[in-house]
Amino acid sequence: MKKRQTPIISERKQPRQERSTLLVAAILEAAVRVLARDGARRFTTARVADVAGISVGSLYQYFPNKEAILFRLQADEWEQTGGLIGGILADASLAPLDRLRVAVKAFFRSECEERDMRVALDDAAPYYRDAPETAEHRKAVTQMALQFMKEALPNASNKQRAFAADLMMTAMSAIGKTVSEQGRPAAEVDALAAATGEMLCAYLERVG
Amino acid sequence: MKKRQTPIISERKQPRQERSTLLVAAILEAAVRVLARDGARRFTTARVADVAGISVGSLYQYFPNKEAILFRLQADEWEQTGGLIGGILADASLAPLDRLRVAVKAFFRSECEERDMRVALDDAAPYYRDAPETAEHRKAVTQMALQFMKEALPNASNKQRAFAADLMMTAMSAIGKTVSEQGRPAAEVDALAAATGEMLCAYLERVG
Amino acid sequence: MKKRQTPIISERKQPRQERSTLLVAAILEAAVRVLARDGARRFTTARVADVAGISVGSLYQYFPNKEAILFRLQADEWEQTGGLIGGILADASLAPLDRLRVAVKAFFRSECEERDMRVALDDAAPYYRDAPETAEHRKAVTQMALQFMKEALPNASNKQRAFAADLMMTAMSAIGKTVSEQGRPAAEVDALAAATGEMLCAYLERVG
Amino acid sequence: MKKRQTPIISERKQPRQERSTLLVAAILEAAVRVLARDGARRFTTARVADVAGISVGSLYQYFPNKEAILFRLQADEWEQTGGLIGGILADASLAPLDRLRVAVKAFFRSECEERDMRVALDDAAPYYRDAPETAEHRKAVTQMALQFMKEALPNASNKQRAFAADLMMTAMSAIGKTVSEQGRPAAEVDALAAATGEMLCAYLERVG
DNA sequence: GATGAATGAGCATTCATTCAT
DNA sequence: GATGAATGAATGCTCATTCAT
Numbered sequence: 001m002k003k004r005q006t007p008i009i010s011e012r013k014q015p016r017q018e019r020s021t022l023l024v025a026a027i028l029e030a031a032v033r034v035l036a037r038d039g040a041r042r043f044t045t046a047r048v049a050d051v052a053g054i055s056v057g058s059l060y061q062y063f064p065n066k067e068a069i070l071f072r073l074q075a076d077e078w079e080q081t082g083g084l085i086g087g088i089l090a091d092a093s094l095a096p097l098d099r100l101r102v103a104v105k106a107f108f109r110s111e112c113e114e115r116d117m118r119v120a121l122d123d124a125a126p127y128y129r130d131a132p133e134t135a136e137h138r139k140a141v142t143q144m145a146l147q148f149m150k151e152a153l154p155n156a157s158n159k160q161r162a163f164a165a166d167l168m169m170t171a172m173s174a175i176g177k178t179v180s181e182q183g184r185p186a187a188e189v190d191a192l193a194a195a196t197g198e199m200l201c202a203y204l205e206r207v208g
Numbered sequence: 209m210k211k212r213q214t215p216i217i218s219e220r221k222q223p224r225q226e227r228s229t230l231l232v233a234a235i236l237e238a239a240v241r242v243l244a245r246d247g248a249r250r251f252t253t254a255r256v257a258d259v260a261g262i263s264v265g266s267l268y269q270y271f272p273n274k275e276a277i278l279f280r281l282q283a284d285e286w287e288q289t290g291g292l293i294g295g296i297l298a299d300a301s302l303a304p305l306d307r308l309r310v311a312v313k314a315f316f317r318s319e320c321e322e323r324d325m326r327v328a329l330d331d332a333a334p335y336y337r338d339a340p341e342t343a344e345h346r347k348a349v350t351q352m353a354l355q356f357m358k359e360a361l362p363n364a365s366n367k368q369r370a371f372a373a374d375l376m377m378t379a380m381s382a383i384g385k386t387v388s389e390q391g392r393p394a395a396e397v398d399a400l401a402a403a404t405g406e407m408l409c410a411y412l413e414r415v416g
Numbered sequence: 417m418k419k420r421q422t423p424i425i426s427e428r429k430q431p432r433q434e435r436s437t438l439l440v441a442a443i444l445e446a447a448v449r450v451l452a453r454d455g456a457r458r459f460t461t462a463r464v465a466d467v468a469g470i471s472v473g474s475l476y477q478y479f480p481n482k483e484a485i486l487f488r489l490q491a492d493e494w495e496q497t498g499g500l501i502g503g504i505l506a507d508a509s510l511a512p513l514d515r516l517r518v519a520v521k522a523f524f525r526s527e528c529e530e531r532d533m534r535v536a537l538d539d540a541a542p543y544y545r546d547a548p549e550t551a552e553h554r555k556a557v558t559q560m561a562l563q564f565m566k567e568a569l570p571n572a573s574n575k576q577r578a579f580a581a582d583l584m585m586t587a588m589s590a591i592g593k594t595v596s597e598q599g600r601p602a603a604e605v606d607a608l609a610a611a612t613g614e615m616l617c618a619y620l621e622r623v624g
Numbered sequence: 625m626k627k628r629q630t631p632i633i634s635e636r637k638q639p640r641q642e643r644s645t646l647l648v649a650a651i652l653e654a655a656v657r658v659l660a661r662d663g664a665r666r667f668t669t670a671r672v673a674d675v676a677g678i679s680v681g682s683l684y685q686y687f688p689n690k691e692a693i694l695f696r697l698q699a700d701e702w703e704q705t706g707g708l709i710g711g712i713l714a715d716a717s718l719a720p721l722d723r724l725r726v727a728v729k730a731f732f733r734s735e736c737e738e739r740d741m742r743v744a745l746d747d748a749a750p751y752y753r754d755a756p757e758t759a760e761h762r763k764a765v766t767q768m769a770l771q772f773m774k775e776a777l778p779n780a781s782n783k784q785r786a787f788a789a790d791l792m793m794t795a796m797s798a799i800g801k802t803v804s805e806q807g808r809p810a811a812e813v814d815a816l817a818a819a820t821g822e823m824l825c826a827y828l829e830r831v832g
Numbered sequence: 833g834a835t836g837a838a839t840g841a842g843c844a845t846t847c848a849t850t851c852a853t
Numbered sequence: 854g855a856t857g858a859a860t861g862a863a864t865g866c867t868c869a870t871t872c873a874t
Contacts, residue, residue: 682835
């Protein structure tokens, strides 16, 4: 019998009670540890359960399969970073392009935290890449970028803005991820963040 | 038998004889097919040997382990793309920034060819990421970019040029890979390539 | 990921070489032993491999899954019994109804051989019940019975003969299986076989 | 924890109170549904409890283990069918052989009701086959058949009657079960029931 | 009495690698 | 040199049953 190429990762049960929430948190924390310590290829439910100090059975009570754990980690990641960047890009106290500069810097720094885990999570992408939740995340991010472009490119057409938003998010996330994965020192990361921000600004100014 | 965290992937033997070269080629071709057809997770030595029409034993005569095949695939990839981009960036018949624009476009297009295989190869990155050969590749690319910067940023310091070269290659490869993986239509890819090129040019002009 | 309700049981490789044939035989023999000793619910590939003195991996080289082993056992069973009964029912040296009496007796006795294994194999029916090969067997048996009816019911219509054949095979196999499963002493089995034969004869005479 | 080869299935407590009776009924009903819906292999206590709308813990308050539920289902089945057939076979308003014909027809029809559940229950036979209660059932049925034989075979010896009763019940239940499991259309089932009845009558007349 | 979270042995299956032929 | 059978550790996941609350 064959497995589906992409398993269902919706959660098995909603942790309504405190104990459940705690357990889910413990599992996720253990998962991060296993990911960082052993890498994506050695990320097994048994190991996660072991590190979490629970039985495999319990783990499966809260996550329907291995993929769900990984996806959950990534989703939390997205939510956190998304909120951070979204907040900065919408911060009216700064000029749009300055917000962009700050956002890129913040994003690069956030990407470089827990690098081992992030690399491993990225390696695990095949497990959740095609999940509908992943598509939803993209959509939310796009919306955010579009909103920003209204201010950054006030005279551009909707189409132009959409394109610029696409480029901006793609470039920022792609470069950020790559830089993070390369394990560079903090100073270098900051410099590359500044340069990336500058690059994006230069582009937007030229377009705008 | 325990596996090393990062296996040795240097080749078991140099294929000096014609027969060997042929076999290695057949294995690599089969590997590409398996990768594209079955994905990174279903990429097994047995399947590669089967598709190549040889025995597993023979496969292991030319590659010390599975990782080595993947690495070789990626290395060939790099060599090919590196040559392409290197040639363009060194082409004296064009203005430096125009070369950059052309190079980005060529790179994005080349990345989008055989997308399935590339995605799979990328999924397989954990297998070869930490190999010394990978570092070597980075070095060669850097050299190439540095050479280009001599012309693009004639008045900059070595340090500035090195930084610009780093950013340029990082951005180009990161965005290119991401765009390719997203499976966008050719027109979109070209547009993003143009924009990325423009973005890099805008940056270099500002810096220069 | 869910499993198919009924797995594919076609064989993984044809044992062409002597060694293979031997190994397949060893596996089947071990399977019979495990089935008889531990019952259908404890019938595991690991146990079979262990009893066969080989590794699980080797077992899976010859059978694609657990079900395939069980099916093969049953198929061999069918072939053997089918040949036996077919031969008797076609034996021109006896009057048709006498052949029937002999066939029933032979069938009951054969059913009672290796009773433990048969009961276990029967318990495992859910694993192979819906396989196409099972349907094929039914067809072959029906053909055989139909041929017999030409002689036993020379004046009946095709439809009548088909019905009588159906009843005969159904009754014979159902009662035989039940009697075997009950683990009765040989004398009782013989007596019930005789009675069943008589019953079928009485019916055919009445119909004919 | 090790499992016994054949678990004890006698009930953990007698449901004397109304609430208990209700719960037991709910569990059994749920069990039937799970059996019919998911099959014997997917029949789990968790699923039964879920469908019954109670907790696993509660389920285990009324049944010592999974087998006990299945056995109880089968026992109820037997009681019901036994009563039906017993009533018919004892019905003085019909000639003995006519009662037999009617009984076979009724039995076959009853067997064909809820076929999915019955097949599943049969698949589950290994769970309860060796229970003492199963033997008791056989005894009761035999008694009933013996009683009938007093009328059907008035001139036969006790031994002859016992044998005929045995054959009759064995044949009837074996053929009925088989026919039911084959999922034939109602008309075919009735025809086979009639033929089986006729066959038994022919036998009894010849013996009598 | 009811609950349902927790347990963990058990299972089917895969696959990189070796080595006798 | 080529073959491919053999290995067996490793993996994801299930489920009967218990027991603290």
